[in-house]
Amino acid sequence: MSNILFIGSGHMSEAIIRALIKNKVYKPQNILVNDIVKSRLDYLQLTYGVTPSEKIVNADIIVLGVRPQDAWSDIVQQFKTNKIIIISIIAGVTIAQIKASLTVDIPVIRTIPNTLTDTGFGYSGIATDVNDQAVARQRSVTQFFNSFGKLEYIDESLLDIFTGYAVAGPNYIYYFYESLVDAGVLVGLSRDMAKRIAIENLHGAACMLQTSQKHPRQLLDINNSPAGVGIHSLYELNNSDFAAGLQRSVRAGVIRTVELGKKQ
Ligand SMILES: NC(=O)c1ccc[n+]([C@@H]2O[C@H](COP(=O)([O-])OP(=O)(O)OC[C@H]3O[C@@H](n4cnc5c(N)ncnc54)[C@H](OP(=O)(O)O)[C@@H]3O)[C@@H](O)[C@H]2O)c1
Secondary structure, rough: OOOOEEEOOOOOHHHHHHHHHHHOOOOOHHHEEOOOHHHHHHHHHHHHHOOOOOOOOOOOOEEOOOOOOOOHHHHHHHHOOOOEEEEEEEHHHHHHHHHHHHOOOOOEEEEOOOOOOOOOEEEEEEEEEEHHHHHHHHHHHHHHOOOOEEEOOOOHHHHHHHHHHHHHHHHHHHHHHHHHHHHHHHHOOOOOHHHHHHHHHHHHHHHHHHHOOOOHHHHHHHHOOOOOOHHHHHHHOOOHHHHHHHHHHHHHHHHHHHHHHHHO
């Protein structure tokens, strides 16, 4: 089995490592972890059985899991072979910036991983330049990404939009869920019952949208009889700022992603 090395073994790397092991994509001993904090390596070894590596060593895939403000440029200058693939999860740092720091021509895949890694749901966006597109579709790379959700190949120019919409996406759902539970409590249900009903409806409605192939408006029409309950509640939502508020929220997420990228 091939090796994978994580440089910068913080929260996001840990979530990916957990999914790789759970889905048997790598054995723990084939996962090498590097971090400037020794206690972090001890923790990961103890928790997951992965192999600490205090030096940067070669591996088939090297994941750059440091933050944009860390010394990623110094790190990539140490790579001396082109027999590796770099997968960067560093937010806002472009493929061109990484390639400009490399002293060897190494394929670079840039990704914005989703944060639902423990569930297998959620899309991660991955981008490469034209030369590396075949590399990005290699089995080892797709297995890596599929272990923590689904993958969407996108143009690098779409990564910021992808971050604000897809990666921040669970936040919108958590917020909607919390508001819905409060609505249940408002009309007199216990919080526990309101939570159970809301989560079931979220699952079920998502399933209906996926399996029925119907437009949401068609599903709404089926549920809303003349002068009935459904259409009366929808009337209030129609009168609210609900849709525009949600859309402004997504747009603010995208704008902030762009702002953070400019600070690099
Ligand atoms: N967390 C998320 O949900 C998420 C989602 C998508 C993308 N991302 C992106 O993923 C990247 C990592 O985020 P994170 O949340 O995992 O951050 P994090 O928990 O702070 O992890 C970064 C780790 O890298 C270590 N490090 C710093 N410089 C290093 C060096 N030169 N060599 C080796 N290790 C070094 C840090 O140590 P110190 O703490 O001592 O500096 C820290 O343990 C960021 O660019 C972030 O934007 C995160």
